[in-house]
Amino acid sequence: MTSPQVRTADEKTILVSSLARHRQVILWKIQDLDDERLRRPMVPSGTSLLGLVKHLAGVEYGWFCETFGRQVEPMPFDLDQDPESDMFAAPGETTADIVAFYQRACAAADAAISEIDLDTHGTSWRGDTVSMRWVLVHMIEETARHAGHMDIVRELLDGATGDHAPAV
Numbered sequence: 001m002t003s004p005q006v007r008t009a010d011e012k013t014i015l016v017s018s019l020a021r022h023r024q025v026i027l028w029k030i031q032d033l034d035d036e037r038l039r040r041p042m043v044p045s046g047t048s049l050l051g052l053v054k055h056l057a058g059v060e061y062g063w064f065c066e067t068f069g070r071q072v073e074p075m076p077f078d079l080d081q082d083p084e085s086d087m088f089a090a091p092g093e094t095t096a097d098i099v100a101f102y103q104r105a106c107a108a109a110d111a112a113i114s115e116i117d118l119d120t121h122g123t124s125w126r127g128d129t130v131s132m133r134w135v136l137v138h139m140i141e142e143t144a145r146h147a148g149h150m151d152i153v154r155e156l157l158d159g160a161t162g163d164h165a166p167a168v
Helices: 011-029 035-039 049-068 095-115 132-158
Strands: 121-123 129-131
Touching: 011 049, 011 095, 011 132, 035 049, 049 095, 049 121, 049 132, 095 132, 129 132
Parallel strands: none
Antiparallel strands: 121 129
């Protein structure tokens, strides 16, 4: 839930808050499931909860860090060799490995967001010039889209539904 203060805050605060909310959903969707269920593909494309987390980690680093010339850790996949390799947990990767990768990517992205003005331009992996503002909006869309996928996959796994963790 968005706090009343955020609803009337400056543009960057609103965008960062929205991204943070959807990131929380990503981690909430994998709670209380064992490794086998997190890896289990539930649709013909092979989508799994853990694969979606891995993918989102890669795009956090890609859009927020690589686009703006910032340091990125070595990726645990090779998109040149296999364009879908970021969507699947490799046999040697643990749930803890992938969650930690996502958390490091989000932390690196947050550092970039806090230090880079919304109007600053960078170059995307496709060679397009983009602003930090555009990247924030794009990543809100990307994260929310995959949170929706995770909601469906989670429902197929154990019947759990919901778009945000219940308030405690």
